[in-house]
Amino acid sequence: MNKKTLTKLEYNKIMDLLVTQASSERGKLLCRRLVPMTELADIETAQEQTAAAFTRIVKLGRLDCSDAKTVGESMKRLEIGGILGCNELLRISQLLKCAGRAKSYGRHDTVDELADCLDAYFDALEPLTPLVNEIERCIIGEDEFSDDASSTLKNIRRSMNAINGKVHATLTNLVNGSLRTYLQDPIITMRGDRYCVPVKSEYRSQVNGMIHDQSSTGSTLFIEPMAVVKLNNDLKELYAREQEEIQVILAGLSEAAAEYVELIRTDYRVLTELDFIFARGSLALDMNASKPVFNTEGRISIREGRHPLLDPRKVVPITLSLGDTFSLLVVTGPNTGGKTVSLKTVGLFALMGQAGLHIPAGDRSELTIFHQIFADIGDEQSIEQSLSTFSSHMTNIVSFLKEVDEKSLVLFDELCSGTDxxxxxxxxxxxLSYLHSRDIRTMATTHYSELKAFALTTPGVENACCEFNVETLSPTYRLLIGIPGKSNAFAISSKLGLPKHIIDDAKARLTEQDASFEDLIADLETSKRTIEKERQEIAAYKREAETLKSQTLQKQEKLEEQKERILREANEKANAILREAKETADETMKNFRKFGRENISVAEMEREREKLRKKIKETGSKVTLEAQKPAKAHKPEDFKLGESVKVLSMNLTGTVSSRPDARGNLFVQMGILRSQVNISDLEIIEEEPSYTAKNMRRTSKGKMQASKSLSISPEINLLGKTVDEAVAELDKYLDDAYISHLESVRVVHGKGTGALRQGVHNYLKRQKHVKSFRLGEFGEGDAGVTIVTFK
Structure with a gap:
């Protein structure tokens, strides 16, 4: 790819942003070396990797590979039998621990999660936990070894501690005893790994020992008393033995690491490549970018594209196409209107896409593959451009024309300006005609009216303009495809205060053809804006209609389900009443036959008749739904979330799922039905204790056992609880519900930040007796509710 083009389109600045996303040195180097590719398979592989990293970052956060430090030199020394130092072994340990964390990061939580192209990278990692544990057992810090690294080292250090204790005890006695008057200070100090005491120089002959040092003034001598010379010698010998044993330990650890040289190299390579891939995913997340779709037909279609180096809060997105019905796009409009930005956006998107980076544009944006991109973009925007500037631009154009082919993209900014x-x-x-005749994708910005006419009259060439608001004298930066741009020189000059007679004189000097052409441009621009506005309104109405249609269908389905359920329950109740009536009739006929055969008193017959009358009355009351009134009037504050209530008009029970509004209306969840009800139509159900005498049954062992199926609620409310509290309560509730043979239950967790919902779902994934679970649908509580079905 043309290096000058990479600089002109500021591709290097995108690489600078990418480098900041990597955490390892080699990962940063790979980011710095990233260049656009020209093979479709390579590009799509890189795009798939970026998309997979983006998805994992959104779900799990960013992958940290900062501990993946280079170990190449250490591996070479191990291959030739060398012994690694303490810091080198710690670096290997950190690398392997980083591999372990990355492997855990890449592991899928459930078997239902779909595999992606990064699984092969994570599977290739080998944490080598035994080697890491052995290194950490022996080395506890830089140049610091554990006493338990070996039994020999432990014995040596035990002896050193014992001798140190003797030396300190002996010197302490001397300092506080016979030598006190001869000392500069009553302290014990070290000189050259030997314990000494500071003696005044005039008392040198009074202290028997070896002089190791003196102060800068010569007034103090540091003398090792003879009483501790042998102990110090023994201590120095132990120091030497300690260092020898440390070398033995390092040799053992190096030998253990040498067995895994290739695996360690693989871990380093894979971790840094993952760091590179996740840097691309992180950049896509920061840019709010999306994966482009690549084609081989030379077609570009950018939807709501935003230049990645501009402030995302201020940049105006552009929608642009090239290579479908036209291969040449001429962009016109006033200065500072966004023409150059549009030009750079197209070129930079092509480079980023071919480098495997996502582009900050809408979904389904399309790019094609270019083998070369040529850009002649100058920074000079003055009308006083010199001949040398024109010559410089023409030199670039000449070089382009020598190399350009059908696989190239050519970008011109102010083509052939700076001359007559x-x-x-x-x-x-x-x-432009030459490039168009070769079907080369080209985009050019210009102020020349002749180029506007050329685009209007040439098939396969299209005009575009950057919109300008004449009222405010400011560009809107919106790119309009299909119409040429107007220079607006007269309007701008008038707003800036140029006298009207001068402007009128200038207009009079325009030919009739020029004036008509400018008026045509103005009319086209106005029509384009009107059509665009109407198109957006139609699209909004269409979306609204689709939403209403979907909601209506959902409501209709719910009503059909509710109708079927009510009819089914009514049929079941009717059948039960008929069975009861049949049993009553059979019993009555039996009694009449008995009364005919036996001598039964009139009083007893009357009692039987009264008993039958009561039974018929009770049966009749079951099929009569009378308007009920609440036992007592309730206040709005009596209704709390999760409160069990009875809807009198529907003769159904449910739970309160919202607080009453100013009119006393609230939502009640009745199974899968969620309806708005006034508090005047509600009665609070005084819940009985979970286990009462009527809910008890006697087991075969004669013990009383609670019948949970009569007391367990089909719903649990977890609102206001932390994840740990909610999971603990949910665990017990699901056990009870499963034992009670409930087919499904409803878990209310609310929407909020989604943390409680995610915690509940993570817990449900691990339960063997849970067949499936899903978020509630319309009328069931939406995303604030999870419906759980048991096996």
Whole structure:
């Protein structure tokens, strides 16, 4: 790819942003070396990797590979039998621990999670936990070894501690005893790994020992008393033995690490490549970018594209196409209107996409593969451009034309400006005609009216303009495809205060053809804006209609389900009443036959008749739904979330799922039905104790056992609880519900931040007796409720 083009389109600045996303040195190096590719398979592989990293970052957070430090030199020394130092072994340990964390990060939580292209990377990691444990057992810090690294080291250090104790005890006695008057200070100090005491120089002959040092003034001598010379010698010998044993330990650890040289190298390579891939995913997340769709037909279609180096809060998205019905796009409009930004956005998106990076544009944006991108973009925007500037631009154009082919993208900013307008326009049309004849994808910005006419009259060439608001004298930065842009020179000059007579004189100097052309441009721009506005309104109405249609269908389905359920329950109740009536009739006939055969008193017959009358009355009351009134009037504050209530008009029970509003209306969840009810139609159900005498049954062992199926609620309310509290309560509730043979239950967790919902779902994934679970649908509580079905 043309290096000059990479600089012109500021591709290097994107790489600078990418480098900041990597955490390892090699990962940063791979980011710095990233260049656009030209093979479709390579590009799509890189895009899939970026998309997989993006998805994992959103779900699990960013992958940290900062401990993946280079171990190449250490591996070479191990291969030739060398002994690694303490810091080198610690670096290997940190690398392997990083591999372990990455492998855990890459592991899927459930078997239902779909595999992605990064699984092969995570599977290739080998944490080598036994080697890590052995290194950490022996080495506890930089140049610091554990006493338990070996039994020999432990014995040596035990002896050293014992001798140190003797030396300190002996010197303490001397300092506080016979030598006290000869000392500069009553302290014990070290000189050259030997314990000494500071003696005044005039008392040198009074202290028997070896002089190791003196102060800068010569007034103090540091003398090792003879009483501790042998102990110090023994201590020095132990120091030497300790260092020898440490070398033995390092040799053992190096030998253990040498067995895994290739695996350690693989871990380092895989971790740094993952760091590189996740840097691309992190950049996509920061840019709010999406994966482009690549084609081989030379077609570009950018939807709501935003230049990645501009402030995302201020940048105006552009929608642009090229290579479908036209291969050449001429962009016109006033200065500072966004023409150059549009040009750079197209070129930079092509480079980023071919480098495996996502682009900050809408979903389903399309890119094609270019083998070369040529950009002639100058920074000069002054009308006083010199001949040398024109020559410089023309030199670039000449070099482009020598190398350009059908697999190239050519970008011109102010093509052939800086020279005579008539000659410049003619030259620009000739260059564009040549490129268009070869079907080369080209985009050019210009102020020349001749180029606007060329685009209007040439098949396969299209005009575009950057919109400008004449009222505010400011550009809108919106790119409009299909119409040429108007220069607006007269309007801008008038707003800036140029006298009207001068502007009128300038207008009079325009030819009739020029004036008509400018008026045509203005009319086209107005029509385009009107059509665009109407198109957006139609699209909004269409979306609203689709939403209403979907909601209506859902409501209709719920009503059909509710109708079927009510009819089914009514049929079941009717059948039960008929069975009871049949049993009553059979019993009555039996009694009449008995009364005919036996001598039964009139009083007893009357009692039987009264008993039958009561039974018929009770049966009749079951099929009569009378309007009920609440036992007592309730206040709005009496209704709390999760409160069990009875809807009198529907003769159904449910739970309160919202607080009463100013009119006393609230939502009640009745199974899968969620309805708005006034508090005047509600009666609070005074819940009985979970286990009462009527809910008890006697087991075969004669013991009383609670019948949970009569007391367990089909719903649990976890609102206001932390994840730990909710999971603990949910665990017990699901056990009770499963034992009670409930087919499904309803878990109310609310929407909020989603943390409680995620915690509940993570817990449900691990339960063997849970067949499935899903979020509630319309009328069931939506995303604030999870429906759990048991096996």
């Amino acid at each position: 307008p008539t000659e410049g326009a003619a030259m620009a049309i000739a260059i």
